[in-house]
Structure formats: C-alpha cells, structure tokens
Amino acid sequence: MGIQPEDDKLHDECGVFGVWAPKRDVARMTYFALRALQHRGQESAGIAVGDGHTVLVRKDLGLVAQVFTDSDLTAMPGKVAIGHCRYGTAGAKGWESAQPHLSTINDVIIALAHNGTLVNFDSLRRELIEMGIPFRSNTDSEVAAKLIGYFTQRGHRLRSGIAHTMHMLEGGYAMVLARENALYAFRDPHGIRPLVLGKLDEGEWVVASETCAFDIVGATYARDVMPGEIIRVSDDGIVSEQGAPAASLHDCIFEHVYFSRPDSVKGGSSFYLMRHRMGRELARETPVDADLVISVPDSGTPAAEGYAAELGIPYGTGLIKNRYVARTFIQPTQELRSLGVRLKLNALPDAVAGKRLVMVDDSIVRGTTSKQIVQMLKNAGATEVHVRSASPMVKWPCFYGIDTANQDQLIAANMTLEEIRDFIGADSLGFLSTEGLLACVPEGGYCTACFTGEYPVEIPRVFYEEKFLPGYEPNNLEPSSPGSQMSLEELLEQD
Ligand code: SF4
CATH class of the missing domain: 3.60.20.10 (Aminohydrolase, N-terminal nucleophile (Ntn) domain)
Known part of the structure; x- marks a missing residue:
C-alpha cells in the first residue's frame, strides 16, 4: 500500500x-x-x-x-x-x-x-x-x-x-x-x-x-x-x-493542523497563520542546527516556514509534488505501487545535496511515508535529515468523522520516540506538544482525543476490542446523552 x-x-x-x-x-x-x-x-x-x-x-x-x-x-x-x-x-x-x-x-x-x-x-x-x-x-x-x-x-x-x-x-x-x-x-x-x-x-x-x-x-x-x-x-x-x-x-483540533484549507478562517485567524505559529512553537520546543528547512508539500509548508523563521534558518523547496496524481479509480500495478511515495513526491538533489535538512510535516500517523521520504532525501545527497511533526503524536483512533487506522497501525501508540526515529531513519525527531498546539489556535474548547485519549463523546464498549490495543483505556469525558x-x-x- x-x-x-x-x-x-x-x-x-x-x-x-x-x-x-x-x-x-x-x-x-x-x-x-x-x-x-x-x-x-x-x-x-x-x-x-x-x-x-x-x-x-x-x-x-x-x-x-x-x-x-x-x-x-x-x-x-x-x-x-x-x-x-x-x-x-x-x-x-x-x-x-x-x-x-x-x-x-x-x-x-x-x-x-x-x-x-x-x-x-x-x-x-x-x-x-x-x-x-x-x-x-x-x-x-x-x-x-x-x-x-x-x-x-x-x-x-x-x-x-x-x-x-x-x-x-x-x-x-x-x-x-x-x-x-x-x-x-x-x-x-x-x-x-x-x-x-x-x-x-x-x-x-x-x-x-x-x-x-x-x-x-x-x-x-x-x-x-x-x-x-x-x-x-x-x-x-x-x-x-x-x-x-x-x-x-470540543472543536476538532485536527482541522487546524491539517484538514482545513490554509486560506479558510476560524476565530479571526487563517489556518495558514495558525500553522505558521505551530511551526514557530515547534522550533522553540525542538530546535536543531541545520542548513535548510524544507516541508513535505503542501500541508507541511506553513509550519515549515514558521520553523525556519523562528530559528533563522533558510527555508527552501526540497521536495516537488506531482499535483496531478489525484485519487483515481485506476489503480497502479504492483510494479508502480512499489515506487511508493515517488508517485507523488520527488526530491530535488540540487537543493538538498550536501545539506543538513530539517523536514517539517504536519503529522506522522503510520510513519511509512516519512521513512520513504527520508530515504529519498538521503539518496539525493542530504547529509542529515531531522524530522519535525507540527502536531503531537497521534496515539488514539478517531470516532468522530476522521478515518484513522486502528491503534495497532498508529506508530506512536506502538513505539517510543527513539524507536520511531530509528524506524524512519531520521537523524533526530521531534513532535509539537499538545499544550504548544493549543497555544497556537484561537481560544475555545477543543477535541484532542487522537493525541490524549480524552474522548468528548463516550465511545461504546463494542469498539474497544477492535480499535484499541490492550492496555489503552480511553477516557470518556462525558457519558452518552440521556436521549x-x-x-x-x-x-x-x-x-
Ligand atoms: S479525535 Fe478529535 S481531534 Fe482527533 S481527529 Fe477526531 S475529532 Fe479531531
């Protein structure tokens, strides 16, 4: 896949x-x-x-x-x-x-x-x-x-x-x-x-x-x-x-991280601006010495710009996205499938060769794509690739309209930070904290369940075995409504 x-x-x-x-x-x-x-x-x-x-x-x-x-x-x-x-x-x-x-x-x-x-x-x-x-x-x-x-x-x-x-x-x-x-x-x-x-x-x-x-x-x-x-x-x-x-x-916080278009506006602020702030906050929480900050386009771009601005590191393009590989009913052959992420993204050797890179993405869910991109950047000549996620670790499945994998497919529910870094082949790895994320969005009440396991609407028990790993007990903040x-x-x- x-x-x-x-x-x-x-x-x-x-x-x-x-x-x-x-x-x-x-x-x-x-x-x-x-x-x-x-x-x-x-x-x-x-x-x-x-x-x-x-x-x-x-x-x-x-x-x-x-x-x-x-x-x-x-x-x-x-x-x-x-x-x-x-x-x-x-x-x-x-x-x-x-x-x-x-x-x-x-x-x-x-x-x-x-x-x-x-x-x-x-x-x-x-x-x-x-x-x-x-x-x-x-x-x-x-x-x-x-x-x-x-x-x-x-x-x-x-x-x-x-x-x-x-x-x-x-x-x-x-x-x-x-x-x-x-x-x-x-x-x-x-x-x-x-x-x-x-x-x-x-x-x-x-x-x-x-x-x-x-x-x-x-x-x-x-x-x-x-x-x-x-x-x-x-x-x-x-x-x-x-x-x-x-x-x-309990407004979905992930709308602010990734789903909503950057030019949409919420609480008087564009999602672009919120994501730029997330990048700055991420830089304050997990700084690194590097030559160039790049984004995983397009959704990681505002946060990457913020990260670069906060640390005074140049921001540039290191990955080119093929905009025309939209979802399609024509499935690639097994041979094409093995190209993986290269169907959609390609590294720019002229921009990344010989450089210590910070690669900013909006989130890391399964980790499989991050692993392929890091490898692609190293093949293109990058000397170091430091990966930064502009959202906290996604450890819990969503039940409110977002298609998440079961918990066993969420890399952060199964591995420590160091194990994830090793799996994706990065030289260092950092995630934005939940508190840091909340500081970048307009004041209000937010659902953060996919990071914290604090579910605003009770999750029926029937889902527990199928969706959660043993040892993970969700916290249902409010019981079901009487109706x-x-x-x-x-x-x-x-x-
Ligand atoms: S669990 Fe909450 S914050 Fe996470 S995607 Fe679902 S609604 Fe959004």
Missing part, C-alpha cells in the same frame, strides 16, 4: 455546503463550492436542488469535476441547494453511500448531506430495521435521514423531527438538509465537526464546512453554526433554534 502520501495521513470524511438564494443559479454555486471543498473528500460528489415543488439529486463516484457536466447543472434550477463531497471509508464506498441521501416523508422529499460519524448508528439502524424501515446503504448518514423521516412522520414538523433526531444521535456531525422550499443546517452538541454560516445578499445565506467555500461564491462569513443549533432558511427568512442542549465545546440511551418509542412517549 502507501501509494500516496495521503495514505499515511488522517482523512477528513466529507465536506458539506448549502445555499438559499432563490434568484441565483444555486446548483452552479454549489458545484464551485464543492470544488473549493474537494480536499475534504475525493471519492464521491453530489448536489441536491429544491425548486419550490420537489427535490432533485445528482450524485456519483468521482471528483466533483468528473461527476457534473455543464448541462447537468443547467438542468437543476432551484431556490435551494446542498452539496457533498465524500472520502469513503471501508465497507461504505459504493454509489449508495454517495450523498446527499434522498428520503420521502409522507409527501415531503428531503435531501441530507452529512460530515462526521455517529458512534451509535449501528444500534439505531437495527432498531429502525426491526420497525420495518428499509435501508439502501450501511452508512450513518442514511440512519440520520431515516430518523428525521420517522420523527417527522409521527406528526412533528420537520424542524422538530430534526431536533428529536439530534437527541438520539451520538458523535460528531455537521449536516445540511434541503427540502423543496427550505434549507436546514445543524451541528452536534459538542461542535466537533465544523459548520459555518455565510451571507450573500439580503435574504440569501450559505453554510459550509469551511470558509474557503464562501470565498468562491462571493459570500462573507457571518458566524459559526453553534453546537446543537438548527438553522432554517426559507422565504420567511432565517430562524435559529437549539435542537439539542449544547454540551462543552441516546432511550429507544425511539420511549423518546416519543416523553413528548
């Missing part, structure tokens, strides 16, 4: 976007927004449009630009649209798993798009199946869509159907939903997955996983969607209500 550097990274699982703008070409706006969010998921893409009478969906496997033609978008006029790009996890890669999901509730059609993971979706799915509700896929997103349908059908309005569903769901989620004449957006009570609200002209609103999607459609950032909040936009204007009580904020412990019928009886 290891055909691309990204295979040695944590993966965000999705990007979402929604727009309410009855006088505009909402499908085309969503298309361009999804192109801006493409880094969040490259395996499928979809757009749903509500035209005042019904909801239409087009989705398929592939990159956004592969899924939609100009005439597809022209054939989707509407007042409201949502979009989704997806990074598929094992067991959920087929067309049925592509989003948005279309569901019918009595005579109302809804389309739902979801970023995140619901830790209790399996038990909810079983309960719904026992009640005779059919499923097309094995995804948690479909469980959420079916639950919303179920509660709405039981006589509630759609907004209260969403609120009831939020009481049942556990995990990290940011969802957008379109019906024929309204846009909805809602976020988990801990605010683990990101969701931001932006404004176009009077009465026109957008929501997205990141602000880079606003820039491309000409919207301005208004505020974050708050933990547990439901936003509804329609001809009646924008309405906000608390769907589920907000819990303590998620109840059956659907019990929850309804409470009304």
Whole structure:
C-alpha cells in the first residue's frame, strides 16, 4: 500500500455546503463550492436542488469535476441547494453511500448531506430495521435521514423531527438538509465537526464546512453554526433554534493542523497563520542546527516556514509534488505501487545535496511515508535529515468523522520516540506538544482525543476490542446523552 502520501495521513470524511438564494443559479454555486471543498473528500460528489415543488439529486463516484457536466447543472434550477463531497471509508464506498441521501416523508422529499460519524448508528439502524424501515446503504448518514423521516412522520414538523433526531444521535456531525422550499443546517452538541454560516445578499445565506467555500461564491462569513443549533432558511427568512442542549465545546483540533484549507478562517485567524505559529512553537520546543528547512508539500509548508523563521534558518523547496496524481479509480500495478511515495513526491538533489535538512510535516500517523521520504532525501545527497511533526503524536483512533487506522497501525501508540526515529531513519525527531498546539489556535474548547485519549463523546464498549490495543483505556469525558440511551418509542412517549 502507501501509494500516496495521503495514505499515511488522517482523512477528513466529507465536506458539506448549502445555499438559499432563490434568484441565483444555486446548483452552479454549489458545484464551485464543492470544488473549493474537494480536499475534504475525493471519492464521491453530489448536489441536491429544491425548486419550490420537489427535490432533485445528482450524485456519483468521482471528483466533483468528473461527476457534473455543464448541462447537468443547467438542468437543476432551484431556490435551494446542498452539496457533498465524500472520502469513503471501508465497507461504505459504493454509489449508495454517495450523498446527499434522498428520503420521502409522507409527501415531503428531503435531501441530507452529512460530515462526521455517529458512534451509535449501528444500534439505531437495527432498531429502525426491526420497525420495518428499509435501508439502501450501511452508512450513518442514511440512519440520520431515516430518523428525521420517522420523527417527522409521527406528526412533528420537520424542524422538530430534526431536533428529536439530534437527541438520539451520538458523535460528531455537521449536516445540511434541503427540502423543496427550505434549507436546514445543524451541528452536534459538542461542535466537533465544523459548520459555518455565510451571507450573500439580503435574504440569501450559505453554510459550509469551511470558509474557503464562501470565498468562491462571493459570500462573507457571518458566524459559526453553534453546537446543537438548527438553522432554517426559507422565504420567511432565517430562524435559529437549539435542537439539542449544547454540551462543552470540543472543536476538532485536527482541522487546524491539517484538514482545513490554509486560506479558510476560524476565530479571526487563517489556518495558514495558525500553522505558521505551530511551526514557530515547534522550533522553540525542538530546535536543531541545520542548513535548510524544507516541508513535505503542501500541508507541511506553513509550519515549515514558521520553523525556519523562528530559528533563522533558510527555508527552501526540497521536495516537488506531482499535483496531478489525484485519487483515481485506476489503480497502479504492483510494479508502480512499489515506487511508493515517488508517485507523488520527488526530491530535488540540487537543493538538498550536501545539506543538513530539517523536514517539517504536519503529522506522522503510520510513519511509512516519512521513512520513504527520508530515504529519498538521503539518496539525493542530504547529509542529515531531522524530522519535525507540527502536531503531537497521534496515539488514539478517531470516532468522530476522521478515518484513522486502528491503534495497532498508529506508530506512536506502538513505539517510543527513539524507536520511531530509528524506524524512519531520521537523524533526530521531534513532535509539537499538545499544550504548544493549543497555544497556537484561537481560544475555545477543543477535541484532542487522537493525541490524549480524552474522548468528548463516550465511545461504546463494542469498539474497544477492535480499535484499541490492550492496555489503552480511553477516557470518556462525558457519558452518552440521556436521549441516546432511550429507544425511539420511549423518546416519543416523553413528548
Ligand atoms: S479525535 Fe482527533 S481527529 Fe477526531 S475529532 Fe478529535 S481531534 Fe479531531
């Protein structure tokens, strides 16, 4: 394996976007927004449009630009649209798993798009199946869509159907939903997955996983969607209500390290600037004497620049990235696969030969890619390669929407610092501390579970054997919410 550097990274699982703008070409706006969010998921893409009478969906496997033609978008006029790009996890890669999901509730059609993971979706799915509700896929997103349908059908309005569903769901989620004449957006009570609200002209609103999607459609950032909040936009204007009580904020810290695009903004600061600060902090914590600082492009670049600036060492290009080896359905042959990281990166001997290098990467997950890059730089003539990670050691799996390996594949859960250094063949190795990382991001509450094992939402016991190594006991900071412990019928009886 290891055909691309990204295979040695944590993966965000999705990007979402929604727009309410009855006088505009909402499908085309969503298309361009999804192109801006493409880094969040490259395996499928979809757009749903509500035209005042019904909801239409087009989705398929592939990159956004592969899924939609100009005439597809022209054939989707509407007042409201949502979009989704997806990074598929094992067991959920087929067309049925592509989003948005279309569901019918009595005579109302809804389309739902979801970023995140619901830790209790399996038990909810079983309960719904026992009640005779059919499923097309094995995804948690479909469980959420079916639950919303179920509660709405039981006589509630759609907004209260969403609120009831939020009481049942556990995990990290940011969802957008379109019906024929309204846009909805809602976020988990801990605010683990990101969701931001932006404004176009009077009465026109957008929501997205990141602000880079606003820039491309000409919207301005208004505020974050708050933990547990439901936003509804329609001809009646924008309405906000608390769907589920907000819990303590646990914004995913890894969005700041790696997932979000550097030009996206959070708390008044770009992710570029935060990563530059992380590089400076990393240099203060783990300095080294060297001739040149290089980055593992592109995601390590801001931190590498910060590292170099802090120590007064020149920053330069030592690795060239082939930008056109995007995720593709054409699998390389075994022979090409053995080229490993060279399919995506190549060393620049002119820049690195005879030099003592600091190689800054945003994170080290399995360590296999770092090992190949260090070897490549040494083959290109580098005399020393000092590796620095602009995030702490990733020791714990994520359950909230990020595709992490099981703990046995996380190198930092299995080896000491010195053993990792030896494995990747570096002359020295350093990681940013968790405290140092938190000092570089805007003030707020953060999930740091993949570094610390402190999980904001309880991890069900059934995952322990599969995901954790013996001896690792996660610390569940908050027990499940009372609603998620109840059956659907019990929850309804409470009304
Ligand atoms: S465990 Fe890590 S990747 Fe997952 S939500 Fe928390 S900080 Fe983000």
